[in-house]
Amino acid sequence: MGLFESSEKFEEVLGGFFRLVADTPSVADKLLASKLIIRFTYKDPDVVLLIDCSGDKLDIRPGDTETKADVEMSMSADIAHKFWFGKVNLMAALTRRQMVAKGPIPKILKLLPAIKPTYAMYPKYLDENGYGQYNIY
Amino acid sequence: MQFEWLCRKNTLHRFDLQHYPSEASGSRFRQKVYRRSRLWHQDLPDLIKDKPEFDALSADNPFVLMTGPLTGMRINAVARWTVGSKSPLTGLWGESNIGGYFGAELKFAGYDGIVITGKADKPTYIYIEDDTVELKDSHKYWGEDVYTVNDEIISDHKGESKRHGQVLTIGPAGENLVRFASIASNKGHVAGRTGMGAVWGAKKLKAIFVRGTGKLEVAHPDRLDKLRAELKELYDGNITIEGLRAFGTASHMDVGIISGDIPMKNWQQTDWEKFDEIGPIAYGEKILTGNRTCYACGVMCKRQAEVKEGPFKFDKGPGPEYETIAAFGTMCLNSSLESIGKANDICNRYGIDTITCGSTIAFAIECFENGLINEKDTDGLNLTWGNSEAIVAIAEKIGKREGFGLILSEGSARAAEHIGGNASDFLTTVKGLEAPMHDPRSAPGYGLAYAVTPRGACHTASPIYPIEGGGMYLPEIPELADEITGMSSEGKAKLNIACQDFGMFFSNCAVFCNLGAMILNATQAVDMVNHVTGFDYTIKELMHLGRRIWYLKRGLSNLFGARANNERLPARLLTPMETGPTQGSVPDMDLMLKEFYQLRGFNDDGVPKREVLEELGLSELASLLYQG
Numbered sequence: 001m002g003l004f005e006s007s008e009k010f011e012e013v014l015g016g017f018f019r020l021v022a023d024t025p026s027v028a029d030k031l032l033a034s035k036l037i038i039r040f041t042y043k044d045p046d047v048v049l050l051i052d053c054s055g056d057k058l059d060i061r062p063g064d065t066e067t068k069a070d071v072e073m074s075m076s077a078d079i080a081h082k083f084w085f086g087k088v089n090l091m092a093a094l095t096r097r098q099m100v101a102k103g104p105i106p107k108i109l110k111l112l113p114a115i116k117p118t119y120a121m122y123p124k125y126l127d128e129n130g131y132g133q134y135n136i137y
Numbered sequence: 138m139q140f141e142w143l144c145r146k147n148t149l150h151r152f153d154l155q156h157y158p159s160e161a162s163g164s165r166f167r168q169k170v171y172r173r174s175r176l177w178h179q180d181l182p183d184l185i186k187d188k189p190e191f192d193a194l195s196a197d198n199p200f201v202l203m204t205g206p207l208t209g210m211r212i213n214a215v216a217r218w219t220v221g222s223k224s225p226l227t228g229l230w231g232e233s234n235i236g237g238y239f240g241a242e243l244k245f246a247g248y249d250g251i252v253i254t255g256k257a258d259k260p261t262y263i264y265i266e267d268d269t270v271e272l273k274d275s276h277k278y279w280g281e282d283v284y285t286v287n288d289e290i291i292s293d294h295k296g297e298s299k300r301h302g303q304v305l306t307i308g309p310a311g312e313n314l315v316r317f318a319s320i321a322s323n324k325g326h327v328a329g330r331t332g333m334g335a336v337w338g339a340k341k342l343k344a345i346f347v348r349g350t351g352k353l354e355v356a357h358p359d360r361l362d363k364l365r366a367e368l369k370e371l372y373d374g375n376i377t378i379e380g381l382r383a384f385g386t387a388s389h390m391d392v393g394i395i396s397g398d399i400p401m402k403n404w405q406q407t408d409w410e411k412f413d414e415i416g417p418i419a420y421g422e423k424i425l426t427g428n429r430t431c432y433a434c435g436v437m438c439k440r441q442a443e444v445k446e447g448p449f450k451f452d453k454g455p456g457p458e459y460e461t462i463a464a465f466g467t468m469c470l471n472s473s474l475e476s477i478g479k480a481n482d483i484c485n486r487y488g489i490d491t492i493t494c495g496s497t498i499a500f501a502i503e504c505f506e507n508g509l510i511n512e513k514d515t516d517g518l519n520l521t522w523g524n525s526e527a528i529v530a531i532a533e534k535i536g537k538r539e540g541f542g543l544i545l546s547e548g549s550a551r552a553a554e555h556i557g558g559n560a561s562d563f564l565t566t567v568k569g570l571e572a573p574m575h576d577p578r579s580a581p582g583y584g585l586a587y588a589v590t591p592r593g594a595c596h597t598a599s600p601i602y603p604i605e606g607g608g609m610y611l612p613e614i615p616e617l618a619d620e621i622t623g624m625s626s627e628g629k630a631k632l633n634i635a636c637q638d639f640g641m642f643f644s645n646c647a648v649f650c651n652l653g654a655m656i657l658n659a660t661q662a663v664d665m666v667n668h669v670t671g672f673d674y675t676i677k678e679l680m681h682l683g684r685r686i687w688y689l690k691r692g693l694s695n696l697f698g699a700r701a702n703n704e705r706l707p708a709r710l711l712t713p714m715e716t717g718p719t720q721g722s723v724p725d726m727d728l729m730l731k732e733f734y735q736l737r738g739f740n741d742d743g744v745p746k747r748e749v750l751e752e753l754g755l756s757e758l759a760s761l762l763y764q765g
Contacts, residue, residue, distance in 0.1 A: 086718060090392060092607025092621050094376050095656075105379030112391040113413055119395075 002078045003134065007045040010077050013131050014042075015049055015062050017084065020125055021118055022058035030114035031058060036107060039069035042077045071103035085137050086119030190697075193225040193332075194314055194339040196256035202243075202305075202345075205648035206670050209244035209353050209432065212365065213372060214653025215665075216241060216431035219645060224331040225339075226316040226493070226548050227569035229694040230591045233319075233333050236431035236650060237326025239347065242303040246349025253340065262290070262306075262344040266298065267351065275343035282486035283308040283321045284454065290346050302348035308488025311338035313538045315546040317493035321485065325429060325439060325455025329490035331570065331592055356671030364664055368657070372435065375656050377608050381438040384417035385428075386459035386652065391417060397579040397718030398606070400572075401467040402522065403499040404565055404709045407576065407717040411472035415462055424478045426453050436653040442478045448526060449479035457481035457491070463574035464495020469502055469528050476525035480532045487536030496571035497549040498531055501541075503563040509556050516540035565710060568593035568694075568703045577710055577724045580605045582629035582636075584711075584724030588704040589633070589733060591690040599640030601633055603655045613659045613676055614639060626725035630732035641683030641690075685753050688745055692758040701743030704730060 004010040022028050031053045040049045050064035061067070075083075079098050082088050093099040101108055126135040191197035200222040207215035218240035224231025243251075246267050253263075262275040278286045286306045294302060303322060311318035311334030318334030321327045328334075337343070355361050372378050380388035390412075393399040397407040413419060420440070429439035442456030457465070457477050465471060465480040484491045498520075504510050505520040512519060516534065518527040518541070534542025544552050550569045553560040565572045570593025577584030582605040587594035596602040603609035604617055611617040616635035622628060639659065644651045647666055654662065659676050667673055674682075706726055713723045734741075738749035750759035 086395060087623075089607040089621055089623070090395060091377070092610075095607055095610045101376055102374075105374070105376050106383035108376075109380050109383065109388060109391060110418060112395065113416060113418070116395060 002044045002076065003081060003136070004045055004077050007047050010042065010045050010081075011047045011049070011062050013126070013134060014047070014077075014080065014084075015060060016129060017122060017125050018049060018051060018058075018060045020121065021115075022060055024118075024121070027114060027117055028058050031111065032056070034107060034111060034114075036070045036103075036111075037067060038071040038073060038103075039064070039067070040080070041072065041074040042080055043074070044076050044078070047077065069103075071101065071108055073099065073101050075099040081134065081136075084118065084122040086116075087137060191223070193223040193228060193231070194335060196254075196340065198223045198336055198339070200253040200333070200336050200340070201250065202252075203250035204240045204244055205646055206666060207647055207649070209241035210355070210669060211433040212361075212665065213368065213434050213436055214650040215648070216434055217644070217648045217650050218243075219648060220320065220328050220333050222333055222336045223697060224333075224570075224592065225314070225335040226332040227593050229568055229593065229697045229699050230690050231331030231333060231336075232592055232690075233328035233330045234597060234644065234648065234651075235320070235322065235326055235328040236434075237303075237322045238432045239303040239305050239322040239326070239345075241432040242300075242347045242349050244349065244353055245351050246347050247351050248347075251345070253342065256339065257341040260341050260343050262342070262346060264294075265345065265347040265349075266302075267349055278306075278343050279312060280309060283488050284324050284486055286344055287321075287324055290344055294346060294348070298348055298350070300348050300350065302346055304344055304346050306344035306488075307334040307337045307342075308486055308536070310487040310489045310536045310538075310546075311335055312343075313536075313546070314338050315487075315489060315535065315538060316548050316551075317490040317497075317546075319484075319488045319490050321488055325485060326431065327485070327490075329492065330595070332490070334488050355669050357668045361665070361668040364661065364668060368661065371656060371661075377656055378436055378653070381436050381652060382428075384420070385438050385440040385456070387417040387420050387440070387457075387462055389459045390415070390462065393575075395718065396606075397714070398574075398576050399463055399467055400565075400574055400576050402470050403468055403496075403503050403563060404572075404576070405712075407579075407714055407719055409467060409470065411470075412467070414472040415466045415474045415477060419474055420456075420462075423474045424456060426456075429455065431650070434650070434653055436650075438652060442481075444475045444478055447475065449473065449475040449529065451479050451482040454482060455485055460574050461491040461495065464492050465498070465528060465532075468495055468499040468574070470522040471525050471528055472523065473525040476529050479529050483529065483532045483536060487533070489532075489536055492573055493548060493571045494532060494535060496565055497535070497545050497552065498528055500549040500560075500563050500565070501531070501545055501552065502528075504556055504560050507559075507563075509558045509560050510541075514541055562708060564707050566594065567706060568699060570594050572707075572710060573597075575602055575606075576719065577706065578714065578719040578722045579624070581624060581626040581722075581724035581729065582632050584626075584706055584726060585629055585633050585729040585733060586636075587710075588706060588726065588730065591687075591694040591699070597644065597651055599633065599636040600643060600651060600655075601636040601640075603651065604636055605629075605632065609655045611639065611659045614680070624719070624722040626729050629724075630729050630736055633729075633733065634736055635680075637687045638680045638683040641686040642679040643683075645686065646683075685755060688750060688753055688755055689758060691745060692750070692755070692762055695744045695762055699743065701734075701739075701741060704743060 038051045050061040052059040202220050204218040217236045219234050221232040260275040260279040264271045264273050287304045290304045305322045314335045316332045319327045319329040320334045424442040426443045427441040428437045430437040440456035443453040461481045465477045535546045538546045550566045567587045572594035573596045586601045590598045713721050738746045747759045
């Protein structure tokens, strides 16, 4: 049993955070520059979130398994949650296949500097939106 | 097959040369894997027994160059080889690991390695072409920079053979006895650490030219082909490899910034608003001109760079690696990637280790900023954070041992003694060697590695960096299969020991590349060696062999005077950050050292106990350490 009790709750929490990122120009503009469509497939609980950076605005689409994505990322919900705190050893997670990334690797790596500011945003977002029980750090 | 090696002595210049013909198959591997350090204490016994206190810059200091059983094979990430000698920088066991094409060419010429003792009376270079080995006059190359010598020697021997050969050389820094001078091959492949170039300079050895026409044999070609096919699938699409292919070692900039691994402002920061100006994307936009690689390696992590105009103009050539970008960039708060490229070009041409050079400059900047030195001391240079022009200028002065560069050319530890006051507070050295660009506050196991590694602060002597950093996973070795415990110091002594034992086999003897071979597991690495050599080693046997080698190196540094009180991290690396990814984290050195000493069987002085060495079959080393 992971930290999140249901798919609905995890989608609500992480989907809400992705929408916050979409509304934060300093981060969103860099993601939009990548033009990538990224699908996150989470397990335990199972959730799919697609981030579409191909348009003028970041589009967050929960449950979208149909759109052809440039990048497919899969991991457990708990690893994903920990990642957004900046507390995952990214290289170890990828090497030990706790995270699996498929797609154009150079383009994926270019996203890392863009998302770095979000690590500070995540715990604040949890506290300010009634998800304090998930703020584990 | 009987183990044998030929020894020819050429006393033309009181300069003794021994060269080691390769075996046709790998049947000498059992000896070879620990030959470099073994040579020191067995094949050169008089030297070590009678006068271990000899000066690293004297004729007494032997120099050993040794390839591994995989060097020269057409396989990814095995082009590397190693050099070893007493270090002019630290006074302890010194060694460096290098890639490129020279090692393969040496094998094609029929040699596994070269041992150089004595000192030439005049500038000399060694000429090797298959069975021909000669000492030649190198007056015309003396004083020339690395790039020029490389091109000139190849040009001078052009037409003698269809192959153009490979050159290993020092630059003016080595000739001038800069204590962190490097040895370079093919311009951008560098044995940088611990000042091996100054050992050559002291011997008046300018270069080695090698050209070989032989072919290497493989004991089990079918098995090796099968493994190659398996590894092709592993390499294709692997995120670490693709990152190296796309951005070179600079790819670590974007990963390391997340974990707080990258030292900034002489280890006082882990973040910086100008960081992206010298990141891998900026590299591609500002100075990148192409890729390079080592012999038969498809990873292609090396970069070519150029700055076409302006104060930092340099011709197309080898571009800066991650360590260099951090040393001359983040460490000095220098956001000019062009100037970092220029500093790299200067270091390459003069033949200087970029880690020690950049770190020593960052140290000097802090001394300047704190009023310990001023423009009168620095030949008028305004040595402040981020002053790109001054950073480049002082790098060149170091290469020339000119003005203030003369002080810094001794390394930061000696410079601190010269400057005085509280200059030593700004040092980042362990045993006299400047720490590499990986912060133990982000991974405390690095801190222990820096403290106990025989050559001083080092992230490559064992795979602790890729293991704790996460890029390497060896599930077959129980100590290395556990979850990485983040910033906790618990269990890191055990982790380090397993890394050291495996690492002595992996990147010191085999010799795998710590980067390009990072994605192999232990079984694949051992299988490769077995298929090439014909042996049937197990992981356990090679770990045991690695352990013996580690104790040998440790014992050599002990013989040269290293003791427990040298195994402390500088205060700068133990000061917790107030913000950022490593906030509040410092390695618990007391805990880790206590566990490490216990597990390794050291006495309180940091010397392996006699019975531990004897149990490992190192009685001769024990006798040397405990004589009298």
